[in-house]
Amino acid sequence: TGSLQAQTTIRVGAFPNITHAQPMIGKANGDFEKAMGPSVKIQWTSFNAGPSAIEALFAGAIDMTYIGPNPAITGYVRSGGGALRVVAGAASGGASLVVRNDSGIQKPEDFHGKKVASPQMGNTQDVALRAWLKAHGMKSMDKGGDVQVVPLANPDQLTLFLKKELDAAWAPEPWATRLIREGNGRLFLEERDLWPQGQFVTTHLIVSAKLLRDHPDLVKNWIRAHVELTDWINAHQPEAKRILNQQIQKETGKALPPAVLDEAFARLQVTYDPVRNSLLTSARSAYDAGFLGKQMPDLSKMYDLTLLNQILAEKGRKAVQ
Amino acid sequence: MTTNPISQPGFSEHRSPVRGSVTPHKSGLVPVRSNGNNGTAKLTLKNLSLTYKANGSSRLLALDGIDLKVKPGEFLCIVGPSGCGKSTLLHVIAGLQQPTAGHVLVDDNLMDGPGTDRILIFQELGLFPWLTVSENVEFGMKMKGIARAERQEKVQYYLRLVHLAQFKDSYIHQLSGGMRQRVALARALATEPDVLLMDEPFAALDAQTRDLLHDELERIWAETGRTIVFVTHNVREAVRLGDRVALFTFRPGRIKREYKVDLPRPRHLEDVTVAKSAREILDDLREEINKSLEAEYAGEVLKR
Amino acid sequence: MTTNPISQPGFSEHRSPVRGSVTPHKSGLVPVRSNGNNGTAKLTLKNLSLTYKANGSSRLLALDGIDLKVKPGEFLCIVGPSGCGKSTLLHVIAGLQQPTAGHVLVDDNLMDGPGTDRILIFQELGLFPWLTVSENVEFGMKMKGIARAERQEKVQYYLRLVHLAQFKDSYIHQLSGGMRQRVALARALATEPDVLLMDEPFAALDAQTRDLLHDELERIWAETGRTIVFVTHNVREAVRLGDRVALFTFRPGRIKREYKVDLPRPRHLEDVTVAKSAREILDDLREEINKSLEAEYAGEVLKR
Amino acid sequence: MKKFMRHAIFYSVLIGIWALLAKLKVWPPYVFPSPQGVVESLAAGFADHSFWIAIGVSMKRMLLGYSLSVLLGMVLGLGVASNKFLEETMGGLLVSLQSLPSICWLPLAVLWFGLTEKAILFVVVMGSLLSVTIAMETGRQQMPKIYGMAGRNLGARGFRLFWHVLLPASLPYIISGLKQGWAFAWRSLISGEMIFVSLGLGQLLMMGRDLNDMSQVIAVMILIIAIGYIVDGLVFRTIERRLQQKWGLAPAT
Amino acid sequence: MKKFMRHAIFYSVLIGIWALLAKLKVWPPYVFPSPQGVVESLAAGFADHSFWIAIGVSMKRMLLGYSLSVLLGMVLGLGVASNKFLEETMGGLLVSLQSLPSICWLPLAVLWFGLTEKAILFVVVMGSLLSVTIAMETGRQQMPKIYGMAGRNLGARGFRLFWHVLLPASLPYIISGLKQGWAFAWRSLISGEMIFVSLGLGQLLMMGRDLNDMSQVIAVMILIIAIGYIVDGLVFRTIERRLQQKWGLAPAT
């Protein structure tokens, strides 16, 4: 299939965001181009939000993308399992419950009657927040409890922190850090403390089912490069952070303040493990909270980690679940 | 000397069929009955009626059973009280308004819709404010597909005719009322239609300019054999210009009477014969208006 | 019998100071010089000039050094060739247009801007299409703050005066040209101003209706002592109505000559004396137009 | 009757094409849902009352916000029209301020009004306000001079001139502004309703998009279109028809 | 000169109030930046060329998309105007279709055009197209009857009637539509640029909001306003002035 590969272009999506370290750094350094060889052309597209990336994947405008768990689930469920597969992880951790310093919250019980924000109705943090409240015997107002859960865009959370109209927020990085640094906030808990081994998925790599079917070799090459890049990042954190920030600046015109970057990055873990169980657990909670329809969707076929595990085996590492 | 190509001996009066004499009436007017003859007509109006929706559910009968023939090359003047339906009639002939009943034949063919064979000078003029004077005059020719060079020659000719050559690049709002009226006149003449429908085209002109334009119009008419239907409220003007004058009743508009004008051309507005003929029509008109005023106020007389 | 409250013996002609005789001229006209007297004037125009921007950079001198006095209760008629600046002058007096030079005094006070003491009947009428006929007539009174009941009484009175009582609830577009003109007349009269500025208010009316309205206007004028400046292209009408007639030159508009009309009232349009006087003015007008036409075409004569 | 038939045919053909495209599976159903899918979404939405609630909530906001912006837009238009200074300074900014996307107003809305209805109203008003003002200004600029002259001649001044002459004379223009303002208001409302979970149609639309649920997106689109259609027929067409009758304007053919 | 002075005063006072509010720290500087902060953002943006690039990219899209939608909007307006069937069916939908937020078009844009410039153009065109059509339709409805009559009387028919009479006669209305269309186009562009990261001003604006960087948001707003101001002055005011001169229309005072 050499001649076929000669014309192959693969179109990849990613977000200019610190939870997308592999694609950003790989893009900056040309690592993927090197790994895929001259016969494959890589066409990068940066997205601002998950739904757009899923839309593009649905429309056949991209072949694979780095993306958060939520849009991946909706994309999988919406297409009846036909559109995409998760083939690797990219990042774990990086979400925290931040409380406003003068909100008077010291312990979980203090959340009674408070106003707590999540980024979006039904997304991972929203689900995590509701599950955590439930675990501590509280309910959100719409379920008849006394904690007001307000889904709210991250920037608005900061504004309302400053206006003292919001008491707490379950936020991903770098917003958790910014709420702490700029919004007079305090870290109440890190979500990773709630998970086994402190791992829960934040970003993973999905590919269209079609690409996986037609060009498993390409996907495999990509995953290999992805794994190697992950290792490199973990081994060269300071340089990785510098390149990451540069790339973010290049694409968005704005770099993160170094302090925010450092603090946020510290709460993240760059990994190739998709932490499948965390997603399934989270999906279960989401279903319990009524976000996934009348029937618990079957997510068992959402993962195809064969290629990843092959590569890990090549490298003599432990397979992931 | 008459430039009128058609010459028909006298006929009886239109509505009340009293026979007129064949020799010219002493005032120069001969009552005629236009429907009597069967020669080809340029325009034939058959039993035309038109009802307007007025306020609410009430209706206004503007034209009521108009029968009229206009012969090719005839100069027909229409006079009548204000609001009797003269403009409405011209709109119908131009094909811009649908009659409620009856129909219009042009050259014995059923007319449907407007055509460049019948050009109307609107009472409201209807000049295009987004065009200059010369572009306005050019408009009809452009629509007819006349070549640019010829168009411009004609624009110049007709603008001179109406004494507006100097204003060819002006926009309409820069003209006085009378100048606008002359632009509308030039625009219609320049289109050179078979039938010219003119709705009080000289109403806003000073006496002298009007006299000059009377002469020009008569000359063009005589030279080209055009058919002209000319609405005016100036009875003298009607006698000055027309082969025939039709007098409309007040409301609804009917043809009360027709007069053949048998005075030799060229005539002049101030001619004694013209004045005399006009006075005769004016008397009929006056009678018509008084009758209708009385009707309108149910016998109540306006205090004065 | 004259209803004219002001009666002044003859004066010399305006531009070429040839002394006229004190006794009435044989035609009933007396050339006058309006600037000569020093009594209080209702309107005083001092050296009024107005230049329009025409196309591009060219300019058009519409009014050129107009000096004119109108006495309280005087009926002044203005005649002149089409496009000579008559409407412009009325706009200036009404305060709707700023003269380039000179100024207007009303009752010896410098006029600035429009006021309900001077109501203009526009040549284009300027009726409000969003109002009914009676609301249009009511408008000026409403602005003056007249009580509703009185307003409605007057609306009815003036609509009857112009024979449009039946159309009080119609909208403007439902009226014929002549009817619209009468609405504008009623609107202006109903506002009952000191000074009425009328720009060809009867141009679209049939002869008989116009005659009736001449009578009405004359009656109102005599009864109320209103000052009227009346622009017309109908010289006979000017003589029929006016105490004085001012003849404008072609372009730029200057006062070529003024005539005092010394005929007894009531006059009639068809009176021989009126016709005779009119002919005299018409001769001057004709001369004026021919002169200007010649100038316009630089000696070239229109072929006819 | 015939008109109704023509309408029926038109919409049937449209839906037919759509159904055909969906049936042929030119695009996967999760990006290009079938009419049936959308009807199901609609039925489900109405059945669980969420659409009714959303329509009610959004319509209330629209009515309030739109009325407010028409009112304020007119006042502003009057200001700009009557004050030379305002005209010079504001006049040239109208179009550019109107072209600011609603996203610009979101932070200010949150800052000034917090998570309240007022914040949403603010976004709606800011989004459509100037649209009316632009139309008024154009109307005033393009109005035949004679009306103003006639009004002043008859003694109308200042506010009375505006109210009795300039406003009705420019009404034909204002109508267009009202229509455009309506469109702006809807779009802004949708943005405004994204500030926080606020039950409206904007929320439903965004949920549909966030969940990549095209059936829901199209269902909400249909609701918006239907509401617009009704309002257009009841309000704008009525004003237009009355105006045409009064002024004797008529669609040229 | 005096006009310039008045402008200078107006803007100085505006900026003065702003600076004062910022100085008084009525609101935290994160959400209510000072003029200096914004100027710094502007300077930085221009210094690292990101603003220049964004302006270039967005202006190109605007020019293309806007011209296209004006053109198509007019064609559609002609269609609706000249075809009774289209008028009945489409006419009533114009306002409602125009009120659909751009977000509705995003999925279709991606589906049909992929992640290309065309997708963004599509969103811009869909966002402003009908605005021009609405204005044309209003113009045609509200145009004095006499123009159409005079045109037909002089032999204009069909397309020629449209081009030589109906279009110029409704130009005063169309101007207002062009202005509103410009505003719609900008707003849609900002939405369109959210499909993917595409360097435009919309991107910068959204970045600013996503990072809660109000200085950047306001800097971009100022850019949008400035561009609108220039376009308004160069295009719309010029057309308006020419129209006023030709038609003898004048702002009433």
Ligand SMILES: Nc1ncnc2c1ncn2[C@@H]1O[C@H](COP(=O)(O)OP(=O)(O)OP(=O)(O)O)[C@@H](O)[C@H]1O
């Ligand atoms: N669009 C309309 N709607 C309702 N009635 C109308 C309309 N146009 C004209 N009319 C009525 O029809 C009658 C005839 O009008 P028309 O304009 O034909 O009169 P006219 O003879 O031309 O009068 P004039 O000499 O005053 O111009 C009038 O009474 C008028 O009120």
Ligand SMILES: Nc1ncnc2c1ncn2[C@@H]1O[C@H](COP(=O)(O)OP(=O)(O)OP(=O)(O)O)[C@@H](O)[C@H]1O
């Ligand atoms: N707005 C304008 N811009 C430029 N020129 C104008 C304008 N209005 C009028 N004029 C010119 O001023 C001159 C005088 O116009 P005006 O309307 O005062 O004439 P008039 O005496 O009333 O004529 P008519 O008897 O035809 O109504 C005309 O030559 C006309 O072309």
Ligand SMILES: [Mg+2]
């Ligand atoms: Mg008429």
Ligand SMILES: [Mg+2]
């Ligand atoms: Mg005049």
